[in-house]
Amino acid sequence: MDSSLFYGISTIAYIIAMVAYIAYLAFKKSPIGIGATILTSVGFASHTVAFILRWKEFDDIMQMGLLRSIPLTNLYESLVFFVWCIILVYLVIEFKYKNKSFGAFVTPIAGMALAFIDISGVSKDIHPLIPALQSNWLLAHVTLSFIAYATFAISFATALMYLVVTTDDRKNGVYIFWTITVGLFAVILIAMALDFLVLKIILGGKESLVKNYLFKTTFRNPSGLVVAASYISSLILIFIVWRFGYILKKLISSFSISENLLDELTYKNIAVGFPVFTLGGLIFGAIWADQAWGRYWSWDPKETWSLITWFVYALYLHARFLRGWRGKKIAILAVIGFFSTIFTYLGVNLLLSGLHAYGGI
Amino acid sequence: MSKENQTAKVSLIDQIWNFFSSVKLAVIVFIAISATSIIGTIIEQQAEPQKNLIVLKKLFGESASPYIYNILDFLGFTNMYHSWWFVLLLFIFAANLVICSIERLPKILKTIKEPASPLTYEQFKSMPIRDEVVLGEDIDHVKEKTVSALKKAGFKTAIFEENDNTQIFAEKGRFSRLGVYITHLSLLTILIGAVVGIYLGFNGYLNLLEGEQSSFAYSKNENEIPLGFEIRCDDFDVSFYEKTDTPKSFLSILTIIENGKEVLTKTIGVNEPLRYKGITFYQSSYGFSPSMSSLFKFKVISKNGETEDIALRFGETFTVPDSNVKGTVSDFSPALAIDKRGRLFTYTESMNNPAVFIEFTENGKSVYNQWILKRYPETWTIPTGTVEFRDLWGAQYTGLQVRKDPGVWLVYLGCFLMSIGLYVAFFMSHSRIWVRLSRNKGKTTLSLAATTNKYKASLQRKIEKIIRRG
Numbered sequence: 017m018d019s020s021l022f023y024g025i026s027t028i029a030y031i032i033a034m035v036a037y038i039a040y041l042a043f044k045k046s047p048i049g050i051g052a053t054i055l056t057s058v059g060f061a062s063h064t065v066a067f068i069l070r071w072k073e074f075d076d077i078m079q080m081g082l083l084r085s086i087p088l089t090n091l092y093e094s095l096v097f098f099v100w101c102i103i104l105v106y107l108v109i110e111f112k113y114k115n116k117s118f119g120a121f122v123t124p125i126a127g128m129a130l131a132f133i134d135i136s137g138v139s140k141d142i143h144p145l146i147p148a149l150q151s152n153w154l155l156a157h158v159t160l161s162f163i164a165y166a167t168f169a170i171s172f173a174t175a176l177m178y179l180v181v182t183t184d185d186r187k188n189g190v191y192i193f194w195t196i197t198v199g200l201f202a203v204i205l206i207a208m209a210l211d212f213l214v215l216k217i218i219l220g221g222k223e224s225l226v227k228n229y230l231f232k233t234t235f236r237n238p239s240g241l242v243v244a245a246s247y248i249s250s251l252i253l254i255f256i257v258w259r260f261g262y263i264l265k266k267l268i269s270s271f272s273i274s275e276n277l278l279d280e281l282t283y284k285n286i287a288v289g290f291p292v293f294t295l296g297g298l299i300f301g302a303i304w305a306d307q308a309w310g311r312y313w314s315w316d317p318k319e320t321w322s323l324i325t326w327f328v329y330a331l332y333l334h335a336r337f338l339r340g341w342r343g344k345k346i347a348i349l350a351v352i353g354f355f356s357t358i359f360t361y362l363g364v365n366l367l368l369s370g371l372h373a374y375g376g377i
Numbered sequence: 378m379s380k381e382n383q384t385a386k387v388s389l390i391d392q393i394w395n396f397f398s399s400v401k402l403a404v405i406v407f408i409a410i411s412a413t414s415i416i417g418t419i420i421e422q423q424a425e426p427q428k429n430l431i432v433l434k435k436l437f438g439e440s441a442s443p444y445i446y447n448i449l450d451f452l453g454f455t456n457m458y459h460s461w462w463f464v465l466l467l468f469i470f471a472a473n474l475v476i477c478s479i480e481r482l483p484k485i486l487k488t489i490k491e492p493a494s495p496l497t498y499e500q501f502k503s504m505p506i507r508d509e510v511v512l513g514e515d516i517d518h519v520k521e522k523t524v525s526a527l528k529k530a531g532f533k534t535a536i537f538e539e540n541d542n543t544q545i546f547a548e549k550g551r552f553s554r555l556g557v558y559i560t561h562l563s564l565l566t567i568l569i570g571a572v573v574g575i576y577l578g579f580n581g582y583l584n585l586l587e588g589e590q591s592s593f594a595y596s597k598n599e600n601e602i603p604l605g606f607e608i609r610c611d612d613f614d615v616s617f618y619e620k621t622d623t624p625k626s627f628l629s630i631l632t633i634i635e636n637g638k639e640v641l642t643k644t645i646g647v648n649e650p651l652r653y654k655g656i657t658f659y660q661s662s663y664g665f666s667p668s669m670s671s672l673f674k675f676k677v678i679s680k681n682g683e684t685e686d687i688a689l690r691f692g693e694t695f696t697v698p699d700s701n702v703k704g705t706v707s708d709f710s711p712a713l714a715i716d717k718r719g720r721l722f723t724y725t726e727s728m729n730n731p732a733v734f735i736e737f738t739e740n741g742k743s744v745y746n747q748w749i750l751k752r753y754p755e756t757w758t759i760p761t762g763t764v765e766f767r768d769l770w771g772a773q774y775t776g777l778q779v780r781k782d783p784g785v786w787l788v789y790l791g792c793f794l795m796s797i798g799l800y801v802a803f804f805m806s807h808s809r810i811w812v813r814l815s816r817n818k819g820k821t822t823l824s825l826a827a828t829t830n831k832y833k834a835s836l837q838r839k840i841e842k843i844i845r846r847g
């Protein structure tokens with residue numbers, strides 16, 4: 017059996033679940049919520065099977081021992097693993113807190129990662145590893161980093177929800193901050209969904225012809241008119257979110273989640289993610305670099321961005337002790353922390369260059 | 378000293394001290410380091426000006442970019458992690474950490490040393506977690522059960538008998554308060570380790586041809602750095618993933634020679650360095666630099682199985698054992714390939730697919746000739762046996778990164794401490810529970826008060842469990 021079949025099943029399950037969670041938030045019909053949870057769980061089970069199968073496939077090809085063959089060697093595999101971690105943490109939280117409203121904010125992050133795989137044309141092939149990448153430290157480094165990224169993703173969602181439920185004055189800076197963030201989030205999600213639909217349905221089998229389809233239907237369209245229309249509709253969408261943000265506040269508030277619970281969840285996820293990221297992301301990364309290149313730290317852009325992300329979360333942890341920072345300001349820091357995480361993970365490779373494994377697509 | 382008095386007489390030194398002990402400064406420094414580091418990831422560090430000018434042109438346009446470059450260069454952004462102001466920021470960061478810890482440590486130590494004590498009625502009322510139940514059992518029974526339940530949950534207990542009631546004090550994770558300090562100390566350890574490495578260590582490289590030896594490494598600017606011993610490369614070998622040019626591993630066999638004696642031989646690979654007397658040799662690259670003295674190594678096997686190892690130079694001749702057939706190496710390609718029309722060519726100047734062309738003669742007459750490829754055993758067979766192409770020795774050099782870093786153990790120690798510190802800071806908490814038992818008409822009233830420095834809800838849940846069990 018082939019891992020890609022199971023990945024396919026889980027991708028479809030997650031994407032329908034995402035739509036269901038959003039519909040559940042909007043209409044609050046419990047069958048929709050239960051359906052969303054079931055779909056997510058089925059997707060997760062299938063995803064787990066796929067991961068194990070791919071691990072086996074990798075082992076058969078590489079013949080380097082089971083541990084070394086964990087499929088986390090390229091951007092594709094890391095994105096898939098990232099999604100797996102997010103869904104795992106999410107399901108735990110949903111069951112523990114018996115509240116499905118987070119789903120509408122968390123599953124879109126997973127959905128975006130999955131859509132990104134397809135439309136950016138990242139290579140799904142199994143590639144042999146160059147010697148510098150054959151290291152157990154690297155393996156621990158990558159695995160733990162993604163677990164930390166997943167907790168940061170969840171803290172982003174809960175921090176954003178915190179901001180939504182605590183502000184409704186349209187002239188307030190915090191309100192403007194969250195409406196722009198939610199608006200951009202929606203814009204990117206919709207733009208990626210359009211790319212996905214065009215690529216899968218209209219172009220169908222010709223997808224191999226298109227290497228990088230990200231934003232090709234919208235912001236990177238060959239036609240200037242479409243590009244202009246995309247920017248204008250994005251602005252309109254952000255404006256709508258800003259104008260009608262109170263509806264979102266009402267929706268979330270109707271799920272009996274208190275501000276305190278959201279604040280606590282944000283802190284707890286960062287309280288798990290921060291030490292895991294420190295150990296896995298920074299310390300193991302440094303040990304690996306030390307063994308491979310003889311320098312534990314070289315101010316490479318990827319390393320530096322990891323450090324920046326680390327500092328943002330350290331800032332989050334310390335600002336809690338400052339008067340007047342508790343609540344909204346640190347929730348904003350948690351949101352910024354996740355932006356920094358995403359940049360560390362994707363931006364450095366896509367926009368900056370580095371020594372690291374995931375260079376380029 | 379009273380509060381007003383204190384604020385009235387803050388001396389300059391006190392002011393500086395307070396500034397350096399504040400979390401506010403920490404927040405400012407966090408922001409400053411992050412924000413400047415972002416610029417450092419956009420501007421390529423220690424690069425040729427041309428490279429950054431291209432980047433700046435894209436960001437700010439043709440005309441403005443040279444000015445912006447000059448300003449950034451003047452401010453040190455082209456080598457910012459070594460600039461005076463970045464080092465100053467790190468120094469302020471360290472000072473902040475030290476002074477903040479000195480300021481707060483006594484209070485924490487007091488909390489840790491504080492002896493167990495019963496609570497007064499008022500204190501009891503002011504605790505964040507409280508609960509009360511009336512139980513139908515007598516007080517001694519309840520006491521016994523509560524103590525054992527608390528002990529089971531990992532608490533240390535003490536019992537105070539008062540006039541009309543009994544207080545049980547239970548505590549857990551007292552030392553977890555130190556987690557934050559271990560974390561902060563670990564950061565200092567890492568910073569000190571980094572400084573020691575920068576001032577007392579070196580970073581160099583050394584390229585050694587197979588068979589060569591050296592008692593120096595070289596710095597970036599080609600200065601000689603004496604090693605204190607000699608190092609020789611005995612052999613170097615790359616292996617590739619089948620049918621590709623992706624290297625699977627590359628290995629060097631290195632020998633250390635001290636006072637003319639060989640003291641150590643070790644095979645190193647990527648991720649497996651050699652350490653000797655505080656100096657570490659890392660396998661980092663390799664290259665191809667053949668000469669007329671490079672040796673071709675063959676293992677020649679005759680038809681009836683007689684084997685001989687042979688090493689010879691370009692143009693020299695060997696004899697296939699048990700026969701009159703002689704072979705002469707007359708051509709060599711480090712990376713032989715064949716194009717669409719069947720013509721042979723060398724596709725890269727590195728030993729990716731080494732091949733030798735051998736002309737065989739018998740009694741002076743040419744009999745056959747053939748290309749023998751190191752990576753393809755099917756090319757080794759000749760009519761009178763097999764010629765295995767083992768290596769071209771003395772043609773490849775190993776690229777070693779040579780580092781001495783006497784601070785690295787401090788960095789590792791710091792990393793270890795940080796892992797422990799963060800674990801303690803985030804996954805452990807200091808909880809205290811007071812249980813007051815009082816007689817109430819044959820029944821027992823159990824009142825409970827508790828406090829914790831973290832995860833209040835989870836302590837609450839734990840307490841509920843304990844009460845239910847007790």
Ligand code: HEM
Pocket residue numbers: 327330333334337398399400403470473474477557560561564799802
């Ligand atoms: C990147 C560097 C730093 C790291 C990783 C770090 C780490 C931590 C951690 C993990 C905590 C516990 C937070 C929590 O329980 O929520 C903490 C608390 C604290 N940190 Fe830092 N810290 C850093 C730098 C600093 C600096 C420069 C100061 C200087 C003022 C500082 C002062 C404090 C204080 C006052 C606390 C609260 C301690 C308490 O709970 O009593 N930290 N730090």
